[in-house]
Amino acid sequence: MKNSATGISQRLADNAESVCRRYLSKGHREGRYWLVGDARNTPGRSLYVRLVASPDGGAAGKWTDAATGDHGDLLDIITIAGGHARLRDTLEEARRFLSLPQPSPRQEGAGSRRERKTPSGTPEAAQRLAAASQPVGGTLVTDYLAGRSIGPLQAGDPLRFHPRCYYRPSRKDPPGTRRAWPAMIALVTNLAGAITGVHRTWLDPTTIEKAPVAYPRRAMGHLLGHGVRFGRAGAVMAAGEGIETMLSLRTIMPALPAIAGLSGAHLAAIRFPPDLRRLYIARDADSTGAAAETLLTRRAAEVGIEAIPLAPMLDDFNSDLHGLGADRLRAHLAPQLRDEDAERHLLLSG
Secondary structure: OOOOOHHHHHHHOOOOOHHHHHOOOOOOEEEEEEEOOOHHHHOOOOEEEEOOHHHHHHOOOOOOEEOOOOEEEEEHHHHHHOOOOOOOHHHHHHHHEEEEEEEOHHHHHHHHHOOOOOOOOOOHHHHHHHHHHHHOOHHHHHHHHHHHHOOOOOOOOOOEEEEEOOOOOOOOOOOOOOOOOEEEEEEOOOOOOOOOEEEEEEEOOOEEEEEEOOOOOEEOOOOOOOOEEEOOOEEEEEEEEHHHHHHHHHOOOOOOEEOOOOOHHHHOOOOOOOOOOOEEOOOOHHHHHHHHHHHHHHHHOOOEEEEEEEEEOOHHHHHHHHOOOOHHHHHHHHOOOOOOHHHHHHHOOO
């Protein structure tokens, strides 16, 4: 296993920063990510490589290019850097980098055929899961959100409920971890409204909290540029990382359209609706949130969209709403909004 394509990919992920310093040397580290222009090592900040696993289940070594929509793992980076036409050449280079022994040609060929499998987590799989889910009314989802102080959902909100959603245990889960839990299913859509992916939050029906698993949140499908959209896109919108973050803002600003990008990297890469003129960036209070805000602000400025950051009092806006209350959150947000937006969206919703 350790010398197979899968094993080598995992070893590269375990040494993600060293791989980036070697093959993406014109980039630099910011928080959990390595930023560079593209997979060909052009200077810039469009491509993000995850250096460490994230709490939402994002794996180390995975990358996305916000400018092109390309994505992959560190074997792909080595392929592009070396201009390789064959997997064999990429694996040979990766083994040299990792100081692993080279297999015989016979072993190489057999291993390569086994490891090149069809990608999982396709939009089609996400659409099937969405179709198998049900409306959230009267389910564990509404109880879970109410426990986070999130107000009533609106008609058309992109949330569903699955009573027994499959969970694939990770290496961090103990033996015997349940493989099916109730789950909140959030629909990821493109600008045209087509489902490109889903985000799953597994829930514990006993505690009405997230399920006691290593990664209670995971996404699948095509995410880059897309997001979980609340309300119809307009000239003024809000964007942030988490679903609960954006639902917290909508609890006190129910008429403001919003989109959850699901991670800092994906937030920075969201595609702008054609009518958008002002975007409020609801950043989390960490280095990833700061990097996402910087990159999204730069992208917005390039196409004439005004970007305005919204900073929470605690680590994110759900912590603000749940821990400090709606009135304090309104008072905190009011001076951060344009006057006309505060009057239209914030003050009238209190």
